[in-house]
Amino acid sequence: MNDRTTMQVFAAGFNAWGQLDFSSAPSSPESLATDPQDLSTFTSILKTSTITDLQPLLASTHGENSTVLDITATFVVLAAALLTHRNSGLVLTSDGVQSAGFPSPFSKDGPLTRQLLTHQLAIAGNEKVAVISAPDTVLQYPTLAALEAGSPPEQVFTIPKTSAAAGSTSLSKPSILKVVAYQTGFALLSAGAIDSNSRVYTWGDERYSACLGRQVTGSTPADQPGLVEDLVDLPTGPIRKIAAGGYILLAVTEGNDLYAWGGHPGWSTLIHEISETPMAVDIDGQDIVDCGVGDQHAIALTSNGRLYVTGDNTNGQLGIPRAKKIQSWEEVSLSLREHGTITGVRAGGRTSFILVKSSTP
Template identity: 40%
Template structure:
């Protein structure tokens, strides 16, 4: 089926809701059918959105100046990472004020999955927030307020959040994983990790990890360097 949507960015949540960013406006669709038929509701204007992600119940937008905006299902308030009140209702995009004026600079990368969201700052700090009542915490201390992740003072280059696992890449190109691993998404033989663990991959001489991505129960690693048959 051919689509003639001209959205700059599109994100699909686990509850089947879709949000698109078009010409400075965020539009929300209740289902894929609504998206295909262009049956949307404008949920707010947001200037210069450069990244739009979703998890099971919420959406997160990142602007070019490092602001983080969230909205979603009121029943999962922790996934929003901000206070919910009459002035900042859950269903409308509002700033995550705890991520403003951070000592390590503005947010430059966001990732979301399951019931958690993560963000990396300009100076390579990592923050996470989220959680669901009755579900074990993906990382220690996970809550509705963004918390920093400290792995012995390491700086972070990238982060990716799957349905129930999270991976982080340091500026020294080390890969750390946490969460569920029953489908091999942690790169180990372990079914679950409650604490962060480094995973060492045999990439070959001169190669290193430069980016990561997490799917529902998968992990992808971007590697740069000479190919296996390159002897130069």
């Protein structure tokens, strides 16, 4: 007899609009449950049999979070603050789309919803929008409203072909795998058609050049996608995962090394010794298999299922009730024996999420 698999999403953090509550869908502020409370410890917000992944969207400067989940046989999407589409969320299940928080202006069956849920579209904190329109092309819009209105993009970017290997004359046409957003820009992960080695490109506001992780020159300006050369030919293999939020970007290699770069001038650093150059991050000597970064916090999952967090905890987003801020990586103690094993982590602007899998006879 086969065991029955159950998946759960646990969340911690900002919940003032009830956006982490998928048991009801308020239609107005007046219809919210009385004084929804932030979740200061990781709490189960969703249980189903078909979740295998979860992905975040960037929180906006409005600071009013939403949650977007896509529950299918393969993945679940969690998000925070959809800019002009604030205080709302979507859940796509085998039975259709459900909502959390205020009803979303997104069409439940519309193409934008699907693009949001599959990382083909990302919204930066400055309201700019990037959309993957072809395997090697990204469109940029000034706002989500401009995209919805059918306005032409303000920028069209084509990712250049790259050499398949050192000394090779063959060129590989890239295939853009995903695009993510931070406060003032974007990062994308692409794979070549010949060598399959992934590459990271960044672009955004030149005033926050540390987030680019690369040099800004006349041929590689800040506001156009440029290759992050320090993430090519790494000791433990190519990048397989990228995450972004606030003014920090993270990347994980095939060999489970974590890299970080970014920062805001004049602000304290979220990760010790972070700079404008991607650097390897050591977390108790652990192999890192997944990560997420919010406005001012980060979360990481190790290969042996240990959970680490760092940064701001004003809304309980670190899942550690006693602290307002943590200056270094700290392990979160979780009692998941009855719930199972953590298989993924993500971060919204002021929220953190973990995906847990369990089996019962």
